[in-house]
Every structure is written in structure tokens, then in C-alpha cells.
Amino acid sequence: MSTRYDLSGRHAVVTGGAGGLGRGIARALIEAGASVSLWDQNANSLAQAVAELGRRASQRQLDIRDVNAVEAAADAAISDHGRIDILVNNAGVLGEVRPIWETTPENFQRVLQVNLFGTYLVTRAAVGRMLRQEPRRSPDGHLLRGHVVNIASIQGKEGMAMAAAYSASKAGLIALTKSVAKETAKEGIIVTAVTPAAAETAMAQEISAERRADILSRIPMARFVEVAEVARLVLWLSSDDCSFSTGGIFDLSGGRATY
Template sequence: MRVFAGRFAGRAAIVTGGASGLGKAVASRIVAEGGTVALWDLNSEALEAVRDEIGAVHVEALDVSDLQAVEAAIASTHAALGQIDVLVCSAGITGATAPLHEYPIESWLRVVNVNLNGLFYCNRAVVPLMLANGYGRIVNLSSVAGKEGNPNASAYSATKAAVIGLTKSLGKELADKGIIANALTPATFESPILAQLPKSQVDYMRSKIPMGRLGEIDESAAMVCFMASEECSFTTASTFDTSGGRTTF
């Protein structure tokens, strides 16, 4: 991992899903590049371990699909950090693997509540603080499934498509306010979330990638950190791609 020393100096970030996977990789890099980070995650034990490992200054154990929990976390995080310059929404779940007509209703509702409603709550909570400062970077994690759809993953595909639409709308709302909002659409990469999927599903997704391999977490983390930095200054309401050639739009 190449570190850009001081790129996030003086900046404070919230990373949801920050106790593992891409969220942890992004948070670690922001700290290494001079930023202050708060980690949000459902896994309280992992949060404490990652806090010590990467040097995060604040952690919140919460379910992002709980609106009241998000509003409480934003208040305590703002008090701890003093400002919020960056939000990276990395929290997400895959849900069941099943044809739509057999898809479990409970799984559908849970995926929508975490991947879409939870992301909306986090975006909604942080925007007023960024507006007050006249600066902000919001990075919402979508997926190539949001562009192309993956079979037997209707809830995941639908919510990730919705994340793209939400981000485009938000980015245009804030385009002249000093706040930039973009989405990342990675293909499947090596991460703990793969444990939620059957091997057949992972093999299918790998087969769709022209490079013939899964991505690496650091590849997507590098893109997220660019999107979250001051360097990303003239692209908003858009999507960035780390898919090994699978999606080119």
C-alpha cells in the first residue's frame, strides 16, 4: 500500500462497517495519511480491537438501520471529533442467495434496511454538519451488482442500484456547496463478506471479471481514499469503478 503522507491532515472521517473488510482498510489508510477516524460497526468486540490496531479515536457500536442509533452516534461522534469532513458508508450485507420467487421476505427486508435505509440515515445525518463547514466528501459503497444485477441476489442488486441513484441525486443537490458525493462500484473482492455466500455464487462473480480474478481490498481502498480526499474536486454525483473490466460505464 502506497501512503500519501498528510493527505488527510486536519480532516475527520466516519467509516461505517469499519471493523472489517474494506471499511477497515479505508480507515487504516486515512489514519496513516494523517486523518482522524471514527469507526461505526455492529461488531463491538471487533471495533475495540481495530481501534487499538489502527489508532481510531472514536468508535460506535450500532446497527445503521436503526435511525435513532444513527442520530445518537452522529451527535457523539461529532462531539468527539469536533468536525466531520468525510463519510464512507461501507456497512452492508449480502442477504440470501435464492431466486426472487423464493427469496425470504425476512432477508429482503433486512438487506433493504441495512444497505439502503441505513446508508440513507448516515448520509442524512452528516450533511447538515458538512453544510455548516462548507466542505465534505461522501463515499457510498455500491457494487457492480447495482449496475448489472447478479442472479439469485435480487435484494443485494436492488439496494446497490438504489445507492447509485441516491448518490447521484445527493451529489447534484450539493454540487455548489463544497460537498462531493460519489459511489464506488467494485466487483467481488477478497473480504469477510464472501463468507455469507455459497462458493457457487463467488465462482459465478469471478467468472464475470475479464481480469479473471477477484479484486484486492487495497485496490478499492485506494480508490475510496482518492474519492474521500480534496484531490477529488471536480467529480460528483458519479460512480467510480474497480471491477477488473466487468463494468465500463
């Protein structure tokens, strides 16, 4: 991982931090000098992740759909570290892979609750606290209070058959990114999103070989994105070098979509 970015003294929160993608992003932030709090529902995976990432990693077990749990976690981050400089909204679930008329309302609601409503709750809590913290100056002299990076999906741009809930949740996340970016543009809080194609994570293992082949056929580079490639883009979006790209949606799809 590149050490170009110096995030020393910064504190980051990564939701879904115990999973493969969240862990990879956390590792990149730590290697750049930040401390990272991993928020996840899976206690065993959290413990493993913190043991793997070392002393600058900490953990918080919570369900991001629970407003009280989210508020308590945000308070704890401020109490322990003084600030939240970086928020990476990475937590998400895939849901059922089937046509909409075969899906269950309970599953559709769960996907939207985790991927969109949970991200809203975490963003609300973190941004509310970022607004109250003293800004830093970027290398160009601009005031910055924090960075929010949302992990959306290429499916949020173009939709995908048999993934209505997931696609809709990620499309909503793209719109949420743009709205919050406009609200915080004058406050020194940079809000962006990444739209990766499928990555080699546990979520990718949930799909069938047939579904995997279908997804792969849509990617001109003919491969899945590497976790480290996502982490490198998140690293730039979390740094002071990203000081004017608020509201930006950054493609990471191997050419599947470039708009």
C-alpha cells in the same frame, strides 16, 4: 499504502468499519493523517479493529437502521472532533443467495434496510452537519465542506441472479449518490460511489464455491479486487484532489463493467 494524500486534521466516519473492507479503508485514511470513527454493530470486531488501527481510530457501536442511534453518533463525532470531513458508507449485508421466489420477505426487507435505508439515515445526518461547518479551500481555491463516498457494487449496475435484494439495494445506492450530489453540488460537498466487484472479505466467505466460480468467471482480470485497491480509490475520492467529480460512479470491477 501511498502517502500522497494529506488528510491531516480531517475526521472521517466509516460505517461497517469493523469488517475487512471498512477496516482497510480506515487504515488508508489514518495513514494519510485523518482520524477515523468506526461505526459498526459488532462490538467485539470494533474493539479488535480499534486496537489494530491505533490511537487515531475510535469506535461507535450502533445499528444504522436506528435513526436515533445515528443522530446520536453524528452528534458525538461533532462533539469529539469538531467536524465530519469524510463519510464512507460501507456498511452492508449480502442476504439470501437464491432465486426471488425462494426468498423470504423478511430477508429482502433487511437487506434494503441496511444497505439503502441505513445509508440514507447516515448520509442525512452527516450531510446535514457538513452543511453547517466552515468550508476549506482546495489547492485550486474551491470551497469544500466534505466528501461522501458510498460503497456500492457492480451488481447495482448490472444485477445478478440469486441476489435480487443485494443488487436492488446497490442500484438504489447509486441513484441516492447521484441525487445527493446534485443537492449539495453548490455547497462544497462531493458525493461519489465506487462499484467494486467481489473482494476478499468476510462477505465473500458466505458464498459457495460454485457461486464464487460464477462471479470470478465474469471478471476479465480473473481475480477478486483487493481491499487495498478499494481503499486507494476511496482515498482519492476523499481528498481535495477530488473536487469536480461529484455524482460520479467509479468502476472497480476488473473490467466486468466499465460504464
